[in-house]
Amino acid sequence: MPAPPPSRVTIAFCTFNGAEHLEDQLASYLAQTYENWDLWVSDDGSTDNTRAILHAFAQAHGHTRDIRIIDGPRKGVAANFLSLLCHPDFPRTPCALSDQDDVWLQDKLALGMAEIHGEQPCLYGAQSVHTISDLTSVGRSVGAAPLALKTISFGNALVQNVVSGHSSLLNLAALDLVREAGVPQDIQSHDWWLYLLMTGAGSRVVVSEREVLFYRQHSANAMGAHQGLRASMLRAMRVFGTTYGAWIASNTAALRRVDTLLTPQARDTLTALENAPKKFAALKRLGVLQRYGIARQNRFGTAILWLAVLLGRC
Incomplete structure (x- = not known):
């Protein structure tokens, strides 16, 4: 008996004025060794040639694949991706998220699909080769590499994201979970939300050390940078500012609205963080972080987090 065909996977691709590098990314889809894919694009109001x-x-290629182009909500990148995944007609298949400036390596889909098997919800992420515009390498996303990971947990997800969206794949059960949660309001990033939701719901999260794509680094997508002393200092400065605390507050508020999807342990952790005094009782708040395992991935990051708590920043 011949082997069954490989599972269909839908590429969830979001665009906005990305014409400059768009053809490179589309060509990299066609070069995938895993050929059983369709493409859904949500364009967020491009005014260039996108x-x-x-x-x-x-x-050119829609005769062999389901290729759809829809209008995005025009509310930012996070809303664009999540509204695409939650679109009522989006296929109920495993899905791979994609950014417009990247170029996928040929085995990206194959590696990801091999990891998201089974009926338990699973989120997969991997590493990227950071490049300048002409794809000359300037490093890799070592900040989220598995060898550097202390733990993948809900406690970590509350204060840090370690799964890059442009490398991510979701199996069908994970996609169903995302759709049940819906599109949250006022969150900073869709990939951080996916990491929060999956760890909070007790799903399996896999972060591979393999590099699966070229990631063009520029000012518009600098949130994805991980490498080097400069990146570490920028992250530290962000924690000391007011923005980081606002992100955490937005994320926890969004989680509370879907807390029935969380495990009892995750709900307890979320409640403890929400109720931990922020002003005039920083030591009590630090105690909550330690007791519930709310920490960043390394000692430096956690030390910066603790100092920010002592200063009332988050």
């Missing part, structure tokens, strides 16, 4: 390039690609 839509024309997408329609030309759909016309």
Whole structure:
């Protein structure tokens, strides 16, 4: 008996004025060793040549694949991705998230699909080669590499994201979980939300040390940078500012609205963080962080977090 065909996977691709590098990314889809894919694109109001390039690609390859182009909500990147995944007609298949400036390595889909098997919800992420515009390498995403990971947990997810969205795949059960949670309001990043939701719901999260794509580094996507002393200092400065604390507050508020999806342990941790006094009782708040395992991935990051708590920043 011949082997069954490999599972269909839907690429969830979000665009906005990405014409400059768009054809490189589309070509890298066609070069995948895992060929059983479809493509859904949510364009968030591009005013350059993005839509024309997408329609030309759909016309050339839509006879063998389901290629859809829809209008995004025009509420930012996070809302664009999550509204695409929650679109009522989005296929109930495993899905792979994709950014417009990247170029996938040929085995990206194959490696990811091999990891997200089973009926338990699973989120997969991997590493990227950081490049400049012409794809000349300037490093890799070592900040989230498994060898550097202390733990993948809900406690970590409350204060840090370690799963890069552009490398992510979700199995069908994980996609169903995302759709049940819906599109949260006012969150900073869709990939951080996925990490929070999956760890909070007791799902399996896999972070591979393999590099699976080229990631063009520029000012518009600098949130994805991980490497080097400069990146570490920028993250530290962000924690000391007011923005980081606001992100955590937005994330916890979004989680509370879907807390029925969380495990009892995750709900207890969320409640403890929400109720921990922020002002005039920083030592009590630090005690909550320690008791519930709320920490960043390394000692330096956790020390910065604790100092920010002592200063009332988060």
